[in-house]
Amino acid sequence: MGTLHRFSGTEDHFDWENVKSLHYAEGSAKGVSGKIMIGTDDGAEHFVFRYFCVEPGGHSALNDYHVHPHGVMILHGHALVTVEDKQYEMGPRDVIFIGPWEHHSLAAVGDEPMGFLCVIPHKDLLAKLDSAKQK
Amino acid sequence: MGTLHRFSGTEDHFDWENVKSLHYAEGSAKGVSGKIMIGTDDGAEHFVFRYFCVEPGGHSALNDYHVHPHGVMILHGHALVTVEDKQYEMGPRDVIFIGPWEHHSLAAVGDEPMGFLCVIPHKDLLAKLDSAKQK
Numbered sequence: 001m002g003t004l005h006r007f008s009g010t011e012d013h014f015d016w017e018n019v020k021s022l023h024y025a026e027g028s029a030k031g032v033s034g035k036i037m038i039g040t041d042d043g044a045e046h047f048v049f050r051y052f053c054v055e056p057g058g059h060s061a062l063n064d065y066h067v068h069p070h071g072v073m074i075l076h077g078h079a080l081v082t083v084e085d086k087q088y089e090m091g092p093r094d095v096i097f098i099g100p101w102e103h104h105s106l107a108a109v110g111d112e113p114m115g116f117l118c119v120i121p122h123k124d125l126l127a128k129l130d131s132a133k134q135k
Numbered sequence: 136m137g138t139l140h141r142f143s144g145t146e147d148h149f150d151w152e153n154v155k156s157l158h159y160a161e162g163s164a165k166g167v168s169g170k171i172m173i174g175t176d177d178g179a180e181h182f183v184f185r186y187f188c189v190e191p192g193g194h195s196a197l198n199d200y201h202v203h204p205h206g207v208m209i210l211h212g213h214a215l216v217t218v219e220d221k222q223y224e225m226g227p228r229d230v231i232f233i234g235p236w237e238h239h240s241l242a243a244v245g246d247e248p249m250g251f252l253c254v255i256p257h258k259d260l261l262a263k264l265d266s267a268k269q270k
Contacts, residue, residue, distance in 0.1 A: 002218030002237060007228035016230055038206045042232040046256035047182050049206050049230065071173045071184050073252065075228075083137030093142035093210075095151055095184065097177040102137060117208065119254055121181035129260070132267030 003042040012076055012113045014051055022050055024060075031058025031108070037117075046122055051075070052106075053115045059107035068120045070098040072106070077114030080107045138177040147211055147248045149186055157185060159195075166193025166243070172252075181257055186210070187241075188250045194242035203255045205233040207241070212249030215242045 009015035015035065022034035031054055038049035054060065054077075072081075072095065079090045083104045090096065098104045108114035144150035150170065157169035166189055173184035189195065189212075207216075207230065214225045218239045225231065233239045243249035 002216070002221060002223070002234070002239070003232045004223050004225070005230040007226070007230075009228075014228065016228075037208075037230050038232045043234050044204060044206065044232050046204060046260075047206060047254060049208075049254070069179060069181060071179065071182060071254070073172075073184075081137070086137060088137070088139050090139070091142070093144075093149065093151075095140040095142075095172050097138045097173045097179050099137070099178050104137070117252075119182060119184070119206070121260075125181075125256075125260075125264070128264060128267060132263060 003038070005037055012115070013053055014075060014115050016051075024052065026061030026064065028062040029058075029060050031055030032060055040122070044122065046125055048120050048122055050118045050120070051115060052118055053113050054079075054106065054108040055113050056108050056111055060105050062105045063103045064105055065101060065103045067100050068123075068126060069100050070096075070104070071119040072096045072098065073117045075115045075117055077108055077112045078110045079114045079116065080109045081105075082107075138173070140172055147250070148188055149210060149250050151186075159187065161196030161199065163197040164193075164195050166190030167195055175257070179257065181260055183255050183257055185253045185255070186250060187253055188248050189214075189241065189243040190248050191243050191246055195240050197240045198238045199240055200236060200238045202235050203258075203261060204235050205231075205239070206254040207231045207233065208252045210250045210252055212243055212247045213245045214249045214251065215244045216240075217242075
């Protein structure tokens, strides 16, 4: 009857009750850790809420490139977000949509960790859509 | 090349650049306004990021009930969230998943407006999945 995850973190390292760590080890990533805030364990079949924390000087996989889009909201710290040939300085509450097959990376700038919410479609849903298209 | 929406609001009424207001007029709702932060206009085909602001004493439609799930993060203020026969007091950064066909409502408690991010699957995507299932 709803699945609640109460905030249990600190100002620069967010965490929630009853969430799992997410193994994020893309080749070129540096200083990134993740959590799954809403996902399969909650019964969510359409989307996944992930939180990533990037240490100062760190970044997600450079030039990352894949079929699934990202809906991102910066939660703390400051980011330099690269999408294709554009760069955006972003701070708390700023939002960006990164479309399918857009090369992208998110880096922490400044002395503080940078944390963001990153929503993606559930991978089983992408597979179902792909399968429906092929029929 | 990514679609950026910079935060442009205040502490208790969030807003972003280049977002549209969302008409929310469910029968029993009171004191609720909304914005679409990420949606069709951004090219997003899988999910929609909505922001709702609930004035003190206000609430979303009572006992709302529909096929689409919600991924919710409280952004400011304090909420009383009802899902089926459970009630949860929630504050900033707390997260809840509300599944398909779970009766629910979100109310603002206290003297401040309550704002939350509410992610839903895109309605065209739900239609595609439904159509694929029927084939």
